[in-house]
Amino acid sequence: MGLLWKANLVVIGIIAALCHRFYINYFSSVDLPNFNYNEYWGKGDENFYKEDTSIKQFKIVFEDKVINDLKQQLNRDIEFLPSYEDHPSFQYGFNAAKLKDIIKYWRDDYIPRYKERQDFFNQFQHFTTQIQGLKIHFFHEKVPEIYKKSKKVYPILILHGWPGSVREFYELVLIFKKFNRENKDYAFEVVVPSLPGFGWSEAASKSGMGPAHIAIVLRNLMLRLGYEKFYVQGGDWGSVIGSALATIFKENIYGYHSNLCTFGTTKANLKLTIAKLFPKYFFEEDFYDFYPSILENLPTLIEETGYFHLQATKPDTIGIALSHNPFGLAAYILEKFSTGTNMLFKNLPDGGLTKHFTMDALIDNLMVYYLTNSIQSSVRIYAEAMTDKYRALDLDRVISDAPYGCASFQHDIGHSFDWQIKDKYPNLKHHTYYRNIGHFAALQAPEVLFKDIIEFAQKTLEIS
Incomplete structure (x- = not known):
């Protein structure tokens, strides 16, 4: 064998080894990491x-x-710099004239009725319990005992994200209650927790509490309520936490339904690139536009994710700036409800805020953050999910055979298609598409989201 031939074999061997290493590092599935299921997060x-x-x-x-x-704050005579005359919209951020209108409504209409809004919040049964050093708040709508004699009852854990709260799900839970009364065969007991550091749930006093660690707390909550097995539903951070639940505790999960189905692994991005070259083989023709390429989506990512970078790196800075500050809180949070519902709403002088939401619902959500002064602790989830230690868990590459369902809403911040999803969830049972609905689907279109959850449940439990 000649020297050149031997050299070629060495080069081929090195290339093969490098390819194998690249595949292992970026494309193969990984094992579930070890977790401490009783890790202490308290003071x-x-x-x-x-x-x-x-x-x-x-x-x-x-x-x-x-x-x-709050009354004193809202009564402050603050003059905001007007929006540009040639851009009286949300293109530079929150429109100052619209903010004045919102502050006026909050002060002159909402606050005089605050007892009524307090009663609205308390229409469901709320509870707290202590888990891993933290006081965890949740509301819990049980099925009346009289129904349990004739119906199969399934628990469902419903999870919010940021800048949402448990308030997002009130209309959805009312639909569940109506369904439970009318359906002859089965019903759902609904558990809606405030995530740790959000609303009335205590924030971690130690660093490191990422979405997977929150999932452990919430699984322990469900076990404490007597639910060995349950459904999970989530959007935004609730989808990340829900996925962690379905990955770490798949034996506890009847099924996991998400309305934010995104997977950002190297393998998923490569599959998107391939699928964009041959779209008819991978996408339903009516929904090609749900899947822009990485390059097509880059300008939007740069423009709309500034808040993410800030919260992932300096959460306490923005948190302190917004604490006890209703003006800043309204502008910062409601701007997300505008663009999160439809990116084109930034071209409107009112941000399209009341096209799909009532002003009371929007301010209810602000009140959750203001009453509990939880804005600073809530944004820390971004930083904890972006640490080197947390990202090294690589949970999106841990395969879960939990039944999985996805509802893709057109104006949400991202979507994955079935070829991508099945790398993580081979037991994909359900994937539907909806137009003209955005990121806050539970608040914008609770009937649509509820219907999709039920369709998923019917496929996973084979009930009708």
């Missing part, structure tokens, strides 16, 4: 902690002190 020394496992009834209270402070 002080864990050695002095004894968990109170009782479940306590809880009432949401708009405390007079906080309301009076």
Whole structure:
């Protein structure tokens, strides 16, 4: 064998080894990492902690002190710099004239009715319990005992994200309650928690609490409620946490339904590139536009993800700036409800905010953050999910055989197609597409989301 031939074999061997290494590092599935299912996140020394496992009834209270402070803040005579004359829209961010209208409504209409809004929040049964050092808040709509005699009952855990809250799901839960009364065969017991650091759930006092660690807390919550097996539904961070639940605890999951089905692995991005070259083989023809290429989507990503970069790197800076600041809180959060519902709404002087949402619903959501002063702790989830240690978990590459369902809403921030999804969830049972609905689907179109959840349940449990 000649020297040149031997050299070629060495080069081929090196290339093969590099390709194999590249495949292992970026394309192959990985094993589930180890987690501490009782990791302590509370204040002080864990050695002095004894968990109170009782479940306590809880009432949401708009405390007079906080309301009076809010009134004083909203009564401040602040002059905002007007929007450009040639751009009286949301293209530069929140429109100052619209913010004045919102502040006026909040001060003159909403606040005088705050007892009514407090009653609205308390229409469901709220509870708190202590898990892994944190007080966790949730509301829980059980099926009346009289129905349990004739119906199969399934628990479902419904998860919000940022800048949402449990308020997103009130209309959806009312639809569940109506369904439970009318359906003859089965019903759902609904559990809606405030994520740790959001609303009335206590924030972690130790760093490192990423979405998977929140999933562990919520699985422990469901076990405490007596649910060994349950459905999960989530959008936004709720979809990331829901996916972690379906990955780490697939034995506890009847099925996982998401309305934000995105997978950003190297393999998923390569598949998108291939699929864009031969779209008819991978996408339903009516929904080609749901899947822009990476290059097509790049300008939007650059323009619309500035908040993500800030919250993923300096969450406490923006959190402190917005704390006890209703003007900043309204502008910062409601701008996301505008573009998150439809990117084109940024071209409107009112941001299209009340095209799909009532002003009361939008301010209810603001009140969750203001009453609990949780904006700073809520945005920390971005930083915790972006650490090197958390990203090294690589949960999107851990295969889960939990039944999976996806509802893709046109104006959401991203979508994955079946060829991508099946790398993570080979037991894909359900994938539907809906136009003219955006990121906050539970609040914008609760009937549509509910119908999709039920269709998924019927496919996973073979019930009718």
